[in-house]
Amino acid sequence: MKSRERLMVAFKCGTPDRVPVAPQGFGRIPRDSPLGRELVEKTDIILYAHGGVDPFIGNSFQIETLTAEDTTVTIYHSPAGDFRRVKRRTAATSACVEFPCKTPTDVERLLSVPYIPPTKEQIQRAAQNFIAEKDWLGGNGVVLYGLGDAVCFPAEWLSPMDFCLLWADAPDLMVEMVRVANERLLPFVDALCRFGVDAFRIVGGEYVSEQLGPAAYEELVVKPDRDLVALMHSHGALAYFHNHGPIMRYLPMILRIGVDALDPLEAPPWGDCDIAEAKKLLKGRVCLVGNLDDMEVLDKLPTEEVVRRGLELVERAGPDGFVLSGTASGIYGEHAARNFIALAEALR
Template sequence: MTSRERLEAAFRCREVDRIPVSPQGFGRVGPDSELGRSLLKETDVHVYTGGGLDWFGKDVRVESLDEGDLSITIWHTSAGEFRAVSRTTERTSARVEFPCRTPQDGERFLKVPFGLDRERIARAAEEFHRRRAEMGEDGMALAGIPDGICLPAELFSPEDFCLLWVDAPDMMESLVRAGHRRVMQGVRALLERGVDAFRIIGPEYASTQLGPDAYERLVVPYDRELVALIKGAGAIAYLHNHGPIMRYLPMIREIAPNALDPVEAPPWGDFVPERARELLGEEVCIVGNLDDMEVLDKRPFEDIWA
């Protein structure tokens, strides 16, 4: 089997010649370097490309400003301005101000007319096909897409996101539904352009911040419909969900993705492989349970080999 055949078969829970050894991208290794070429030939690399979705849509004017170590984005909409600020230091970059703070901001956001930016979607599809062609049979490309809960999780700070669920659950659900509709539009457009493998992010916003009741209400019904759309078109639906995961596996089984990652071991997660297969069933490929949060490269070499 080629790496691409092996990965596709594994993600569809079909027979493979061996378990894929599958780095997620090249990390700090240059793909064109000798080590990068060796990595591509000797392992089963899969890479992620963009999905092209913009929550505000094509008709909103966006202004970008730089002030010292701050990067400011302003969305000028028919419902007023929304503003986000990111700060960059020598070590990292992080968002320090978010577009929405209160349920009223969420209500204002929902009043903004949305039009899918099909040019962005087209560019995302082109990127997917380009990366797939570059890798050939030596690896696999997946388009990274959000799910519906990503909309409020990205509009609000982590604190305000949690408070929104406590103080205004109806508004949270309205925002998730709006996000889901936009994602479904974008995925249909990507499918029309031949994208046939997707990595879905977002469920962890519920599992790590809001709890199982929120997961059941804000993730399961929407992601189940999203996965059904993708799989119904013959494409691969690969679900990403950080953090402790065992209590959520029965719900993920309802969503029915082809594959699930990163299923972290302690200290970052609580994954128990033997129990997980019983909870997930035989139709979900388990990806990971090794070193998603880069613990190994901080340990002495002797510990790694032990």
């Protein structure tokens, strides 16, 4: 099997010719370097494509961006008034230090802005980014279109603290914000599918599992994401779900969403995933992806130890519906890249 076919069989909970070994992206490895090319040729790489379109706000705002030294200020002008976002950069990272919405009143104001959806041309360009990445990979690997689910709307417009406070103080408003977000997201995804996108990586669940708990997860993730996944499946598209953090108590809920695959399933001490127990809870209906920590295992331990752990993990997970992968950090280095290759060779 070529790596794309191998991954797709696993994603559908089948048994491929061997368990796929999937780096997620190139990490810190230049994709056109000899090592980058080796990853494509010798592993079962998963890449992400992004379209640069925000379906939650579409073209509803006149956006002004001001940059000075280490700070970028984005001002969203609207008939309901201005909203302001501030991002700050250091040599190592960047972060949002001021979010556009700070109170329930701000959320109500945001929802009152007349919605202008993305144009057909914008969505088509987003789909073309995905198709171009697929063409670049050829028969190797799988490309997933990175998509924030409906809860990303409040999670990205409110600070983590205010996100939690909105759920505590005004849960009906949070539910309404997510409902509106999903109402805008579904036509966007429908159009992407019609333009040729056939595989999605859904992100956002961890905002709720890490901060709000199971009751909120049911309301803000399971309910809207069931409709999202059903739409993807109606087009024959793959629905791959991403959710960092302790995950075991959420697996029955994720099963009800109907997704095809789930990552990154962090093992202790970084998460709580027991891969064999997870497989039982998901009843052979969701492919498991991940479980080897990018930074603490793949990028640090000797190759012999990484291979030993990988083979043991495959033994526990079984040959079907499992992809041996990292934990989706996006920042693994050369040592981890070579360990991915060694794992793939050990499983041949």
